Amino acid sequence: MRLVKGCRVVEDRFVRVLDEAPIPDSVPVLIPAARFLADAAEILAREAPVGVLWPNSRRVAELAPYLDRLALVALVFPTFRDGRAYSQARLLREHYGFRGELRATGDVLRDQFVFMLRAGFDAFEVKKDADADAFAEAARRYSVFYQPTGDGRMPALRARLEQAQPGPVAALAESAR
Amino acid sequence: MYRYDQFDRTLLAERVAEFRGQVARRLSGELTEEEFKPLRLMNGVYLQLHAYMLRISIPYGTLSSQQLRTLAQVARSYDRGYGHFTTRQNIQFNWIKLEQLPDAMALLASAGMHGMQTSGNCTRNVTTDQWAAVAPDEIEDPRVWAEILRQHMTLHPEFSFLPRKFKIALTAASHDRAAVRVHDIGLRLHRNGAGEVGFEVMVGGGLGRTPFIAKTIKPFLPKRDLLSYVEAIVRVYNQFGRRDNIYKARIKILVHELGAEAFAKEVDAEWQTIKDGALALDPAVVADVAAHFSYPRYAELDDNPPELARTRAADRRFAAWLGNSVANHKVPGYAIVTLSLKPEGGPPGDATAEQMETIADLTDRYSFGEIRVGHEQNLALPSVAQRDLPELWRALDNIGVATPNVGLVSDIIACPGLDYCSLANTRSIPVAQEITRRFRDLDLARDLGRLHINISGCINACGHHHVGHIGILGVEKNDQEFFQITIGGQADEHAALGSLIGPAVPYEEVADVVEDLIAAYLELRERPDEIFLDTVKRVGVEPFKERVYATR
Numbered sequence: 041m042r043l044v045k046g047c048r049v050v051e052d053r054f055v056r057v058l059d060e061a062p063i064p065d066s067v068p069v070l071i072p073a074a075r076f077l078a079d080a081a082e083i084l085a086r087e088a089p090v091g092v093l094w095p096n097s098r099r100v101a102e103l104a105p106y107l108d109r110l111a112l113v114a115l116v117f118p119t120f121r122d123g124r125a126y127s128q129a130r131l132l133r134e135h136y137g138f139r140g141e142l143r144a145t146g147d148v149l150r151d152q153f154v155f156m157l158r159a160g161f162d163a164f165e166v167k168k169d170a171d172a173d174a175f176a177e178a179a180r181r182y183s184v185f186y187q188p189t190g191d192g193r194m195p196a197l198r199a200r201l202e203q204a205q206p207g208p209v210a211a212l213a214e215s216a217r
Numbered sequence: 218m219y220r221y222d223q224f225d226r227t228l229l230a231e232r233v234a235e236f237r238g239q240v241a242r243r244l245s246g247e248l249t250e251e252e253f254k255p256l257r258l259m260n261g262v263y264l265q266l267h268a269y270m271l272r273i274s275i276p277y278g279t280l281s282s283q284q285l286r287t288l289a290q291v292a293r294s295y296d297r298g299y300g301h302f303t304t305r306q307n308i309q310f311n312w313i314k315l316e317q318l319p320d321a322m323a324l325l326a327s328a329g330m331h332g333m334q335t336s337g338n339c340t341r342n343v344t345t346d347q348w349a350a351v352a353p354d355e356i357e358d359p360r361v362w363a364e365i366l367r368q369h370m371t372l373h374p375e376f377s378f379l380p381r382k383f384k385i386a387l388t389a390a391s392h393d394r395a396a397v398r399v400h401d402i403g404l405r406l407h408r409n410g411a412g413e414v415g416f417e418v419m420v421g422g423g424l425g426r427t428p429f430i431a432k433t434i435k436p437f438l439p440k441r442d443l444l445s446y447v448e449a450i451v452r453v454y455n456q457f458g459r460r461d462n463i464y465k466a467r468i469k470i471l472v473h474e475l476g477a478e479a480f481a482k483e484v485d486a487e488w489q490t491i492k493d494g495a496l497a498l499d500p501a502v503v504a505d506v507a508a509h510f511s512y513p514r515y516a517e518l519d520d521n522p523p524e525l526a527r528t529r530a531a532d533r534r535f536a537a538w539l540g541n542s543v544a545n546h547k548v549p550g551y552a553i554v555t556l557s558l559k560p561e562g563g564p565p566g567d568a569t570a571e572q573m574e575t576i577a578d579l580t581d582r583y584s585f586g587e588i589r590v591g592h593e594q595n596l597a598l599p600s601v602a603q604r605d606l607p608e609l610w611r612a613l614d615n616i617g618v619a620t621p622n623v624g625l626v627s628d629i630i631a632c633p634g635l636d637y638c639s640l641a642n643t644r645s646i647p648v649a650q651e652i653t654r655r656f657r658d659l660d661l662a663r664d665l666g667r668l669h670i671n672i673s674g675c676i677n678a679c680g681h682h683h684v685g686h687i688g689i690l691g692v693e694k695n696d697q698e699f700f701q702i703t704i705g706g707q708a709d710e711h712a713a714l715g716s717l718i719g720p721a722v723p724y725e726e727v728a729d730v731v732e733d734l735i736a737a738y739l740e741l742r743e744r745p746d747e748i749f750l751d752t753v754k755r756v757g758v759e760p761f762k763e764r765v766y767a768t769r
Contacts, residue, residue: 099456121255121338123378127455130375135490151239151256158374170247181235184228186368188495189375195495196224197368197502204505 042172044164045141047179049172052165054091054112070114073098076106084109093145096124100131107138115161117146126159133160134190153178158189218281218587219364220509221329228371229326232333236260237319244316259339259377261307261332262318266639271313272335273325274342277349277363277387278306278590282577285588287328289573295321300573302558302566304592304630304681305384306344307335311637333371338379340370340451345387346394347591350512351599353547356414359389359406361507362443365498368506369444376451380458381466383451384423391710396592398422398431398712399684401468402450409437416443420450420480421472422712424678429469430712434481440503442488445496449488453480513585513600518550520603528607534621535610537659541621543606552603554584556596556618557628561657564646565631566594568618575616583609593630593669595623625662626670626735627653630681634674634691635698641674643691643698643724648672651728665735666748671706684708686750687734688715689727698724704734704761705753718762722769730765737764 043052054070057063063071063083070091076083083090084106091112094103103113113132115125125144132138143163144156150171156164157179166172188195194202221229236256243253257263261272273288280288288308292300295317296310303309313321325331334341343363350358366385370376376383386397389406397403403419416438422431438446450468457475459465472480529536544553556576558566568576576596580588583605584598591597596618601609613619622628629652632638634645649672656662671685675692682688688703699721706715722730735749741760742752753761 121378122460123338123376124456124460126375126378127452130452149252151235155372155374155377182228182231182372184224184231186228186371187373195368196228197365197506198499200222200224201499201501201505 042166042169043143044166044172044175045162047176049175054089056093068111070112073103077102080106091141091143094128096122096128100128100136103132104136107132107136107140110138110140112141112143112163113138114143114145114165117144117148117152120147120149120152122147126155129156129159129161130190150174150178154182158185158191158193160190218279218511219276219360220511222509225329226326229329229331232260232331232372233319233322233326236322240315240319255337255378258337259334260318260322261335262313263336264639265311265637266635267637268312269315269318270637271310271318271321271332272303272307273310273330273332274335275306275308275330275590276342276367277345277360278347278592279349279360280588280590281328282581282586282588284328284330285573285577285580287325287330289570289577291321291324292570292573294324299567299569301564301633302568302590302594302596304594304632304679305342306347306590306592307342308590309633311633336382337377338381338383339377340373340379340383340385343367343370343385343387344395344400344592346390347589347597348394348544348553348599349389349589350510351546351548351551351553352390352394353545354392355390355547356406356408357389358507358510359387361503361510362404362406362416362440363387364506364509365443365503366447369447376455379451379455380460381463381468383454383468385447393708393710393712394591396681396684396708396712398710399424399428399681399708400431402447403431404443407437413439415439418446418450421469421477423467423469424681424683425467426464426676426678427467427470427473428678428683428714429473430714431469432472432477434477434484441498441500442492444498445492445494446484446488448491448496449484452487453483457483513587515548515551515600516602518602518604520549522550522604524604525606532607534614535607537663538610538614538619538621539606541625541663542619542623546600548600550603551600552606554598554601554606554609554613555591555623556598556613557620557623558595558618559622559628559653560617560620561627561653562650563617563653564636565629565649568596572616572618575612576618579609579612593624593628595628621659622662624667624669626656626665626668627662629653629670629672630685631672632674632679634672634680638674638679640677641691642676642693643674643700645672645674645680645689645691648689648691648700648724648727652731655728655732664745665738666746668735668749669707670731681708682706683714684712685715686748686753687731689731692721694721700724700727702727702730702734702765704758705750707750716758718758719766726769733765734761737761 068089089111386400418435419431589597635641673680684706703715
């Protein structure tokens, strides 16, 4: 497993804390949801950044009160056919406005990268090394997108209009040239 | 026709390139079959009993002549010279080789076609009325909205790994030819009291193991809200649909378990947060999509031209076909022609490469270069000048697609069954073939009137047996093929599930049972124009049951 951020393989600075283990001081930690919720105030009072590992069977609304103090939310793909975390990711980014690291964990494979990026993930625990190495290439696979998401890419429905009648976006690009 | 532009073509090219890479990774062993499976499924590739099967989407059932020629070419170059039209406006090729798949897909992409999302747990081909834009009973062209949904749902980053497959159908006519009430989402365009056109939104319909008729959760949805509301429905489903049991994973189970009202509440709560965002449909965007559709330039013609009357009077076979396979068009002097892919003794829905090529030529000559595919597994030429009907009929008759049995006893819907499908318990094509032989007498068929027989070779119900006037379901009993018979189902705006008439019967007796049911109907009907379905509704299942089981 490798962690990919910004299209590059990087070191994971978060220490994963299990349910019973003591929480180490002054290092970034990633804590399971139930444990975090049981002790949120105390955990958030620490100096170092806090991340929460959130299962895909729990509403992200429960996490909403803490989001501005979390450095990381890690969502889970138990198998890559289980797509609940895509909805959670979009809700966190687009509805709750979460701006910290949003990490995909579990069964994370090359063929999901574009979907995950579009849903708002910006960090990926990639299962296979070959897939991690191919991340940048896979992320560039598509240049046309049909639907608007929080990633800001212009959907084709809108892009066609812009092309036919340059609106504000196209005009801006024109004047920058 | 909808005209694909650079955006659509670029996306298809990128998709083919991606799939080529996935096949290469599979062939080299980098991907296991387990890992490859969901990837191939999302491109419409199944592994069947004998070979890989490729399912190609025909969005809202509209094909250009050029696209039909391309399908013929795929049939010739990569398959065994024929294709099979399905009940969801798709076509299947049953004998494709894995290593040739990327080339077949590149060929399809050159004509703006693909197998994307014709399988897998994602949103499938958005289907609609095969008579869209030509039917007299329609309020507007539903394909504009189907196309907006098609684009929105294609490679949707949030909804590509749903609990289970997800099917959307639309209708804009008073008579529902798209079976919207047996879809995950059914949409009906209609006019409200204020004269505005919007959607009735139905959810949770479906057949399979646990059949349900969809429930209306929004009687009137303004057009601008179509995408946001559908997004809210699918988002609720993606998060809360069951994933613990494949047989309970469709949205119909979620709607049933929560109750339609509670489900609608969840959807509404989600919808309120997104309805005024980027998904609100700008009228300029809708107009732009509509402008990508081209419509025929109709000539000013009169209904019932003299050529038509002459041939009708002179040729009994032509008259029978005209009465059966030709429907009224919204423009005077034109007609909608259905091409029966249900010849006596043939597998329902199959067309050969030669037939496809001839049909492509004929539509260029007679119907503005467009072909429609309907869920009954027949084709249609949507806009034929009535004066051309005699000539067109001769040409269609020559290639065997003018059997005047449309909507009659031998116009059977059937899944591929055990001849191809790895899920099937029984054969279904030979059952259909035998019934068409028993009812080869077209005068008798016409006298029986409208009668839909639907056959599925297993509980997954791809042959829509629940909504057949006569439904036939294959089940396995002690390694033998048995069939349960239901009567009284229907798929249209009065959608209803059929009732079981009694114990399953063995393979050899299915056609006999159908004959018994029809003999009973002929005795029971009050008037010659009371169709089978109406007799069942009036007298119930019992008299039919007695007739069938009296001697069994």
